[in-house]
Amino acid sequence: MATTERDYYELLGVSRNASESEIKKAFRSLARELHPDVSDAPDAEERFREVVEAYEVLSKSETRQLYDRYGHAGLRSGGFTPGSVDFGSLSDLFAAFFGDDLFGGARSGRGRGADVAAEVEIELVEAARGVTREVPYDVAVECARCGGAGAEPGSEVTTCPTCGGSGRLQQISRSLFGEFVRTQGCPECGGTGRRIEQPCSDCRGAGSVIEQRTLAVEIPAGIHDGQRIRLTGRGHAGAGGRAGDVYVQVRVRPDPRFVREGDDIFSTVDLTMTQAALGTTIQLATLDGETELALDAGTQPGTVVVLHGKGMPVLQGFGRGDHRVLVNVLVPRNLTDEQRRALEEFERTAGEETYAADEGFFQKLKSAFR
Numbered sequence: 001m002a003t004t005e006r007d008y009y010e011l012l013g014v015s016r017n018a019s020e021s022e023i024k025k026a027f028r029s030l031a032r033e034l035h036p037d038v039s040d041a042p043d044a045e046e047r048f049r050e051v052v053e054a055y056e057v058l059s060k061s062e063t064r065q066l067y068d069r070y071g072h073a074g075l076r077s078g079g080f081t082p083g084s085v086d087f088g089s090l091s092d093l094f095a096a097f098f099g100d101d102l103f104g105g106a107r108s109g110r111g112r113g114a115d116v117a118a119e120v121e122i123e124l125v126e127a128a129r130g131v132t133r134e135v136p137y138d139v140a141v142e143c144a145r146c147g148g149a150g151a152e153p154g155s156e157v158t159t160c161p162t163c164g165g166s167g168r169l170q171q172i173s174r175s176l177f178g179e180f181v182r183t184q185g186c187p188e189c190g191g192t193g194r195r196i197e198q199p200c201s202d203c204r205g206a207g208s209v210i211e212q213r214t215l216a217v218e219i220p221a222g223i224h225d226g227q228r229i230r231l232t233g234r235g236h237a238g239a240g241g242r243a244g245d246v247y248v249q250v251r252v253r254p255d256p257r258f259v260r261e262g263d264d265i266f267s268t269v270d271l272t273m274t275q276a277a278l279g280t281t282i283q284l285a286t287l288d289g290e291t292e293l294a295l296d297a298g299t300q301p302g303t304v305v306v307l308h309g310k311g312m313p314v315l316q317g318f319g320r321g322d323h324r325v326l327v328n329v330l331v332p333r334n335l336t337d338e339q340r341r342a343l344e345e346f347e348r349t350a351g352e353e354t355y356a357a358d359e360g361f362f363q364k365l366k367s368a369f370r
Helices: 008-012 020-034 044-058 061-077 087-098 124-129 273-278 337-349 361-369
Strands: 116-123 131-142 157-159 168-175 178-185 194-196 208-219 228-231 246-253 259-261 264-272 280-286 289-295 304-307 323-330
Touching: 008 020, 008 044, 020 044, 044 061, 116 124, 116 131, 116 208, 124 131, 124 246, 131 246, 208 228, 208 246, 264 273, 264 280, 273 280, 273 323, 289 304
Parallel strands: 116 246, 264 323
Antiparallel strands: 131 208, 157 194, 168 178, 228 246, 259 264, 280 289, 304 323
């Protein structure tokens, strides 16, 4: 069954109020059991991918909250896409998270490079239309002088005497319950299994150097503040292997004209008392630019006018939200004697029918907020 049809809590075998440590423990246990290098079950790889996806969602507070409230549909509309699973580098991944190698064995020395975090700021209007931005970032790239080996060209590279070239050290402890084996990276060679006699003069043995690069990042229309865009293979160079990824966090600057709630946009307009009473046409700022908005005579304070399909685009979906305009009626504070007499005369001549309520007003107001 596809993961999108399965409950993530069910996949990990935890309750919906499980703590972070309980989720991590459940994932660790299932990962040991289902990893294709360990399990011979024909569906092990597919089940393992499901478990990784479930952990990817439930281990982060923002995606977990989104999933708890709206399920898989909420994740898709919020921009979440399951990451691809690289079985060859999972040992390094688990070692980074859990402090040891989940599956045992030596590292190949060709691990995936680390990921890079970057940030870009855009305007709300740009988030509505989509935009491409140049994002600078610092990244470790393979040293051109030594080809990533870390050794001065022509110098000797020997086997690490501490780990015997395996890149791993094992510690065996015995107890009443049997033997426990803990495997960790060799501190002498950093897990490479090699000892460099003469480090490269350019990278000083690191095998990589830092460069500043610029990425053209395509930011999709409808993106939310704080969401990240993943650029595969553009991160730090690995130890002779694949590069990591770049995660660009998008910050959407607040727009003083609008308030965003999900895919809907809210704004306010101020009418004078006479404009509200007589009706008027105003210029309204929207995400698509200025537009004319006609308001009927007798418009009441608190009226919400809904411009359907004028809100934010639905990220990874179809259509747009709405633009809801809240009408605020300004009551005069400073009147001249002539204005006061005119209002007093109006009040004397006004009857109940002047202020007769629109029978459908409250129903319209409730409909506007749905």
